[in-house]
Amino acid sequence: MQPKPAPLPESLTRLLATPERRSAGAQKAPPPRDGALRPPDRCSAHAALETAILRAFVFGLSALLRIVVLVLSVRHVMR
Template sequence: METDEPKLPESLTRYLAAPSGGVNAPASRPAEHRLRPANRGSAHQALESALLRGFVYVTSGLVWFLVLGLVLRHLAR
């Protein structure tokens, strides 16, 4: 049965076809975890994520303070 939907890009098709490492993945034993080399990229990703999250929180806070200031200025008039 053919549909009128456009085909997915090849990269997305490969991503959807790849087995996920989610809930169905077997749990690894601690001994196996120690034998694997350390993943140095995860520390970098964690730092990058924390910095991005902090930037978003600070920017959001500044916007809220700006809106609050404008509302208070409007009410003072």
């Protein structure tokens, strides 16, 4: 008997999904002219927010680890 696999969160599913392949004749849409801005892409904004949160988490965790190592080193030297 195998356990029922839990569904992945939407963000992980999106990251693990294989990119869609384009046909040989397909091209990207031409860039807007006259300096007009394109409407913001909701997915890229969501991905940027996830990346920023992940980087902040990793930075904070590494800073905490460095502080712990420094405190333990100073404590060892003081004895």
